[in-house]
Amino acid sequence: MEAARETLTLNMGPQHPSTHGVLRVILEVAGETVVGCTPVIGYLHTGIEKEMEYRTYHQNINLVDRIEYLAAFHEELAYVLAVEKLLGIDVPKRAQYIRVILCELNRIASHLVWLGTSALELNVSSVYMYCFRDREEILDLFEMVSGQRMMPGYFRIGGLQWDLPDGFVERTRAFLDDFPRRIEEYETLLNDNLIWRQRYEGVAVLPKEDALSYGCTGPVLRGSGIPYDVRKAFPYSSYEDFAFDVPVGKNGDAYDRYLVRMAEMKESRRIVLQALDRLPDGPVLTNDRKVALPPRHELVRSMEAVIHHFKLVSEGIHPPKGEVYVAVESPRGEKGYYIVSDGSNRPVRVRVRAPSFYNLQALPRMVIGSLLSDVIVAIASLDIVLGDVDR
Amino acid sequence: MGRSHSLLSMIQERLPWGIVEESSSRGEMTLVVAREAILEALSIAKEAGGPWMLTDLTAVDRFPAEPRFEVVYHLTCLFPPDRLRLKVQVPGLDPVVPSVAVIWPSANWAEREVYDLYGIRFSGHPDLRRILLPDDWEGHPLRKDYPLSDEPVEFRGVEPKPPAKIVPKGKAEGISANPFGSFDGRDEGAR
Structure with missing residues (x-):
């Protein structure tokens, strides 16, 4: 007789509803306890970094949207800021504020997807419906601004494509005025829910030291009690003008990460309201004609404008030689762009520092020794975007 | 004096032989260290407190220049915030770099990704396999001659x-x- 096998290898994914995309996890289980965990990634690898070396700096804006598709504005902002740093140009204050408004709305939208889907995984389907209803309102705002719901392509090197449309500010305010009531509703549905608490509290614990050594950022790192936020540490796009808090957790469990994200949505609302109140007037695109297209009315009057227009459209910009690393705080953590330029109109190298990639690396640390069903909670509480992991 | 300066002088003090070049542009500090010194330089960063974090590890292909590859380490000090970039130059004919995954677990997947897309091998890596591409893929797509x-x-x-x-x-x-x-x-x- 063959000896009884002590562990069982269990394949989860790549098509599994709880992996939020195409993630495969090879689990080694002894009974209900996980003793081994190997994430297998790459199913969504599209070679965007390679592709970007073959396109001009402006063309790449539309490409980066596809990486962390739930936070496309953050992706664009990080890329655009890096190119602006290479060029050494300033962006008008109004454009900076509008960028902040859109990014913070995007953070709320992204966190709503996380909240809805992670609730759905524990069978709380009403929260899922509510979250997607609210997110839809934000996507409508994005559509107003850029014409697109998810892949806006709205930020430009040196500013924005165009100014905010009429009625945007009022509609955003209307949404934000009602938003605290809704968040409170979800908190009542979940915080007082015994099943939710038992499935989340003390589950998928990631101690401080491990969060640091695995390079975790964003709500995962803050849930473990380290108050590192790129918006505070390396302020960009005028974040230093706004008052907001960085929520942190204590125990580093899934419940703390849940609390951190809930608090972040409220902080995002605070930032957007401040930016709307103090939204300055003025242009939304830099005046530097070597970087940004001249306005339409100049084209019929000025020969220089026509030349600049032609040069920018046919060749694009030529940032000086050098390298930069610029990061923003995306809903998942530190989203960094490392761009190397050789002075030509195409980048030599664009490296996307993907927060989901590093956060996911900590998954085995979180789940080994816990129950099989907690793997679902752990993946949900990491809030990965597979487009970001695989690029 | 930022934290990157103090880390820099610590590395200079303990590894005077390992420093190839030191530069600063656009407010970002870069330190090029010898291939043999990188492991030690990064363990100094780990011990330096702060805490420092290995934020990112990646590579650049300078083909057809030689040394062809650069492996780039982005270090971030969390409190007070500061950044430092370390670099190692790698010849195209012998693309091997000591792995730092033992001291910085965050480098584990990042080194696998560099191996996968650039074909740079990391000696001492616990599990150097392709990560993004299928196991039977031929070539390393981020190389300039691909x-x-x-x-x-x-x-x-x-x-x-x-x-x-x-x-x-x-x-x-x-x-x-x-x-x-x-x-x-x-x-x-x-x-």
């Missing part, structure tokens, strides 16, 4: 563009006439 190519389609009437026509002008210089024949299994007639 050209972008059209995806073959399963219907008639479409001739995939030969890779040489996709490589942008200026970037194609220095790339040998037909470097892709070896790993691209398509028939020669398409080019």
Whole structure:
């Protein structure tokens, strides 16, 4: 007789509803306890970094949207800021504020997807419906601004494509005025829910030291009690003008990460309201004609404008030689762009520092020794975007 | 004096032989260290407190220049915030770098990704396998002599563009006439 096998290898994914995309996890289980965990990634690898070396700096804006598709504005902002740093140009204050408004709305939208889907995984389907209803309102705002719901392509090197449309500010305010009531509703549905608490509290614990050594950022790192936020540490796009808090957790469990994200949505609302109140007037695109297209009315009057227009459209910009690393705080953590330029109109190298990639690396640390069903909670509480992991 | 300065002087003090170059541009500090010194330099960062974090590890291909590759380490000090970039130059004929995954677990997957896309090997890595591409993939796509190519389609009437026509002008210089024949299994007639 063959000896009884002590562990069982269990394949989860790549098509599994709880992996939020195409993630495969090879689990080694002894009974209900996980003793081994190997994430297998790459199913969504599209070679965007390679592709970007073959396109001009402006063309790449539309490409980066596809990486962390739930936070496309953050992706664009990080890329655009890096190119602006290479060029050494300033962006008008109004454009900076509008960028902040859109990014913070995007953070709320992204966190709503996380909240809805992670609730759905524990069978709380009403929260899922509510979250997607609210997110839809934000996507409508994005559509107003850029014409697109998810892949806006709205930020430009040196500013924005165009100014905010009429009625945007009022509609955003209307949404934000009602938003605290809704968040409170979800908190009542979940915080007082015994099943939710038992499935989340003390589950998928990631101690401080491990969060640091695995390079975790964003709500995962803050849930473990380290108050590192790129918006505070390396302020960009005028974040230093706004008052907001960085929520942190204590125990580093899934419940703390849940609390951190809930608090972040409220902080995002605070930032957007401040930016709307103090939204300055003025242009939304830099005046530097070597970087940004001249306005339409100049084209019929000025020969220089026509030349600049032609040069920018046919060749694009030529940032000086050098390298930069610029990061923003995306809903998942530190989203960094490392761009190397050789002075030509195409980048030599664009490296996307993907927060989901590093956060996911900590998954085995979180789940080994816990129950099989907690793997679902752990993946949900990491809030990965597979487009970001695989690029 | 930022935290990166103090880390820099610590590395200078303990590894005077390992420093190749030190530069600062656009407010970002870069330290190029010898290949043999990188492991030690990064363990100094780990011990330096702060805490420091290995935010990112990646590579750049400078083909056809030599040394061809650069492995780039982005370090971030969380409190007070500061950044430092370390670099190692790697020759194209001997693309091996000591792995730092033992001291910085965050480098584990990042080194696998660099190996996968650039073919740079990390000696001492616990599990150096491809990570993003399938195991049976040939070549390392982020190398400059690995050209972008059209995806073959399963219907008639479409001739995939030969890779040489996709490589942008200026970037194609220095790339040998037909470097892709070896790993691209398509028939020669398409080019």
